[in-house]
Amino acid sequence: xxxxxxxTLVLVAERAGVSIASVSRVLNGLPASDRVVESVRAAxxxxxxxxxxxxxSLKVGKTEQVALAVADVGNPVYVAMMHEISRVxxxxxxxxxxxxxxxxxxxEIDLLDNLNRGFADGLILSPLRVTDDxxxxxxxxxxxxxxxxxLPDGVELDNxxxxxVRGVGLAVKHLAKQGRxxxxxxxxxxxxxxxxxxxxxxxxxxxxxxxxxxxxxxxYASDFTFKAGLEAAESLISQFTPDxxxxxxxxxxxxxxxxxxxxxLSVPGDIALxxxxxxxxxxxxNPSLTSVNLGSVARARAAAKLLLRRLNxxxxxxxxxxxxxxxxxxxxxIGPAQAATx
Amino acid sequence: xxxxxxxTLVLVAERAGVSIASVSRVLNGLPASDRVVESVRAAxxxxxxxxxxxxxSLKVGKTEQVALAVADVGNPVYVAMMHEISRVxxxxxxxxxxxxxxxxxxxEIDLLDNLNRGFADGLILSPLRVTDDxxxxxxxxxxxxxxxxxLPDGVELDNxxxxxVRGVGLAVKHLAKQGRxxxxxxxxxxxxxxxxxxxxxxxxxxxxxxxxxxxxxxxYASDFTFKAGLEAAESLISQFTPDxxxxxxxxxxxxxxxxxxxxxLSVPGDIALxxxxxxxxxxxxNPSLTSVNLGSVARARAAAKLLLRRLNxxxxxxxxxxxxxxxxxxxxxIGPAQAATx
DNA sequence: CTGTTAGCGCATTCAA
DNA sequence: TTGAATGCGCTAACAG
Numbered sequence: 001x002x003x004x005x006x007x008t009l010v011l012v013a014e015r016a017g018v019s020i021a022s023v024s025r026v027l028n029g030l031p032a033s034d035r036v037v038e039s040v041r042a043a044x045x046x047x048x049x050x051x052x053x054x055x056x057s058l059k060v061g062k063t064e065q066v067a068l069a070v071a072d073v074g075n076p077v078y079v080a081m082m083h084e085i086s087r088v089x090x091x092x093x094x095x096x097x098x099x100x101x102x103x104x105x106x107x108e109i110d111l112l113d114n115l116n117r118g119f120a121d122g123l124i125l126s127p128l129r130v131t132d133d134x135x136x137x138x139x140x141x142x143x144x145x146x147x148x149x150x151l152p153d154g155v156e157l158d159n160x161x162x163x164x165v166r167g168v169g170l171a172v173k174h175l176a177k178q179g180r181x182x183x184x185x186x187x188x189x190x191x192x193x194x195x196x197x198x199x200x201x202x203x204x205x206x207x208x209x210x211x212x213x214x215x216x217x218x219x220y221a222s223d224f225t226f227k228a229g230l231e232a233a234e235s236l237i238s239q240f241t242p243d244x245x246x247x248x249x250x251x252x253x254x255x256x257x258x259x260x261x262x263x264x265l266s267v268p269g270d271i272a273l274x275x276x277x278x279x280x281x282x283x284x285x286n287p288s289l290t291s292v293n294l295g296s297v298a299r300a301r302a303a304a305k306l307l308l309r310r311l312n313x314x315x316x317x318x319x320x321x322x323x324x325x326x327x328x329x330x331x332x333x334i335g336p337a338q339a340a341t342x
Numbered sequence: 343x344x345x346x347x348x349x350t351l352v353l354v355a356e357r358a359g360v361s362i363a364s365v366s367r368v369l370n371g372l373p374a375s376d377r378v379v380e381s382v383r384a385a386x387x388x389x390x391x392x393x394x395x396x397x398x399s400l401k402v403g404k405t406e407q408v409a410l411a412v413a414d415v416g417n418p419v420y421v422a423m424m425h426e427i428s429r430v431x432x433x434x435x436x437x438x439x440x441x442x443x444x445x446x447x448x449x450e451i452d453l454l455d456n457l458n459r460g461f462a463d464g465l466i467l468s469p470l471r472v473t474d475d476x477x478x479x480x481x482x483x484x485x486x487x488x489x490x491x492x493l494p495d496g497v498e499l500d501n502x503x504x505x506x507v508r509g510v511g512l513a514v515k516h517l518a519k520q521g522r523x524x525x526x527x528x529x530x531x532x533x534x535x536x537x538x539x540x541x542x543x544x545x546x547x548x549x550x551x552x553x554x555x556x557x558x559x560x561x562y563a564s565d566f567t568f569k570a571g572l573e574a575a576e577s578l579i580s581q582f583t584p585d586x587x588x589x590x591x592x593x594x595x596x597x598x599x600x601x602x603x604x605x606x607l608s609v610p611g612d613i614a615l616x617x618x619x620x621x622x623x624x625x626x627x628n629p630s631l632t633s634v635n636l637g638s639v640a641r642a643r644a645a646a647k648l649l650l651r652r653l654n655x656x657x658x659x660x661x662x663x664x665x666x667x668x669x670x671x672x673x674x675x676i677g678p679a680q681a682a683t684x
Numbered sequence: 685c686t687g688t689t690a691g692c693g694c695a696t697t698c699a700a
Numbered sequence: 701t702t703g704a705a706t707g708c709g710c711t712a713a714c715a716g
Contacts, residue, residue, distance in 0.1 A: 006484065008709055019687045024711060033685060053459040054399045055709030058692050063396060065439065065461075073425045074622065076418075083415045086442055095461065097407065097439040100428055117395040119407075119437065142348065226626055254626045261628060280416070284568055284596050286603060286628050350693060361703045366695055375701060397693030400708050 007047040016043035067120040071103035071128040076279035081300035088304035160321040162294035167325035168201030171274040184217040184242035188224040216240040229255025250275040273332040287331035295323035349389040358385035409462040413445035413470040418621035423642035430646035486652040502663040504636035509667035510543030513616040526559040526584035530566040558582040571597025592617035614675040629673035637665035
């Protein structure tokens with residue numbers, strides 16, 4: 001009740017007049033006589049006893065913590081994932097410890113070293129760039145790791161990813177159906193896993209529909225942020241006038257929206273816009289943003305469950321899960337282009 | 343190098359031909375002969391030895407972890423704070439463990455119990471609602487706690503808060519200067535600390551400028567989210583037509599922006615808009631959103647440093663820091679109302 | 685059902 | 701400088 005100093009099993013045992021083993025048993029719900037249970041409970045209550053997590057961890061070899069490492073905490077898609085992972089693992093008594101990396105592969109390698117100190121029981125990692133070195137370290141890791149995002153072929157690690165090639169395809173298909181022909185693409189850095197995949201998806205989808213890809217119709221933002229998106233959109237618009245733009249994520253799309261309206265053009269009247277990730281900001285945007293839902297929350301949940309599974313069964317077979325994308329249609333892409341209308 | 347099974351001090355000691363004490367010393371940089379240092383280093387490297395964090399924690403009584411509990415992980419302002427705190431404490435070797443609470447005081451009390459298990463060395467807490475019970479538990483806590491947000495008078499806890507009364511004042515003053523007279527207010531729940539403070543600020547600022555507060559000019563969103571903001575804005579607009587609205591945070595403001603434009607009105611032409619928190623979305627919004635910067639990042643940094651200070655010096659005097667607000671003016675509030683212009 | 689005991693892996697005191 | 705020994709607080713054998 002009152003600000004107890006710090007009681008341990010021994011203190012409780014003394015007060016209850018039993019052995020420390022009995023205290024431990026009672027507190028862990030193991031069989032004990034009513035008399036013992038009662039006295040232990042009372043003693044523990046009186047002393048304000050709280051079991052020590054560190055000591056328990058050392059003994060049982062589990063920290064009840066899961067580490068999460070994502071590249072960009074500023075990106076709403078990661079926030080949503082973080083939230084979901086936290087929710088899922090909490091149900092199994094795990095806490096979430098955040099390990100922010102700058103997106104550089106080296107940061108992630110450092111993290112792995114650190115992880116091996118055993119401050120967490122497992123890791124969920126969403127790397128932006130996957131180097132050979134990183135892959136090598138990943139395989140060597142002593143504890144369970146689940147990767148969110150694509151991995152090179154042949155890498156046998158639990159992993160859950162989105163089919164972003166198909167995702168971009170959905171966007172292009174939708175825009176084409178609305179009668180758009182000049183479909184540009186604002187991508188993030190091409191040397192990232194999502195950047196490369198989304199570019200591939202764009203090119204394939206355009207080819208499939210026999211839409212011509214104007215050389216000036218693709219630009220790359222220096223990273224997946226709003227700020228970089230502004231620059232990229234400026235550079236795109238100043239050299240080419242599309243009637244639609246697919247953006248590699250929602251932040252880039254919102255940036256494009258801003259640049260477009262700033263130029264006196266309208267969305268979707270002059271230029272239709274589709275983002276990716278379907279984050280909260282797609283809903284907030286004005287007009288609201290059509291976006292490819294890559295199942296971020298579903299991926300997060302799947303990753304968390306995969307990790308929990310492996311934590312409970314280290315020998316389980318490696319599992320790779322692909323989440324299918326779907327399109328969330330909102331205002332930014334509806335209707336034909338104004339030019340076509342008039 | 344290769345996937346070492348799991349080496350401990352003893353293993354390293356054996357291989358190096360010294361005692362475990364020497365290994366411990368070398369690895370912690372304590373004085374030792376060159377010969378010993380060298381052989382230990384070599385052995386450790388060969389074995390891929392990594393010290394165990396849990397064992398170290400148990401021994402030294404420190405986990406090197408700081409817990410952070412915020413009400414709503416979905417709110418960008420908390421994300422920004424989280425990020426900053428993580429950055430600051432990482433420099434001192436601390437990790438961040440996330441403890442999401444639902445915003446209910448009971449969740450926070452549960453968290454405190456949990457904290458006393460010692461999985462972290464300290465806590466940074468930003469409670470939405472401060473009950474007497476919570477305050478009582480806060481005082482009893484065995485480990486250092488820093489509160490972000492206002493506390494009842496007389497509660498002696500390290501704490502850093504924003505002067506949101508003045509913050510709202512800045513917003514009202516700015517709008518009044520632009521010639522707006524019918525300044526409405528969209529608040530969050532009134533039973534929260536920020537909700538209560540911001541309402542007070544609004545009323546005081548309006549009174550100070552002798553602006554009349556129409557009874558229908560204030561509405562309360564059921565929480566500080568975009569969705570709740572839509573409802574609140576609808577209900578406001580349908581009963582009253584202001585020429586400006588101050589919103590208790592950016593999410594509510596963006597929601598209001600959407601409702602306003604959906605009605606065919608313009609921002610800031612018909613209605614000027616000011617948000618609070620000055621989060622990323624203020625920049626993204628279209629038009630960009632004028633917002634009261636409550637120094638979220640500064641508060642986060644101050645809180646982190648306060649906690650680190652107390653961790654290093656448990657006897658330090660309690661410190662309470664107030665961060666001054668400032669206004670970030672953007673497009674949503676610039677210029678006179680259209681009616682006034684025409 | 686209960687008590688005694690042995691570590692988990694490490695930092696640290698105390699002797700040597 | 702170095703090694704042997706102790707114990708952080710707890711759980712899990714093992715006896716009784």
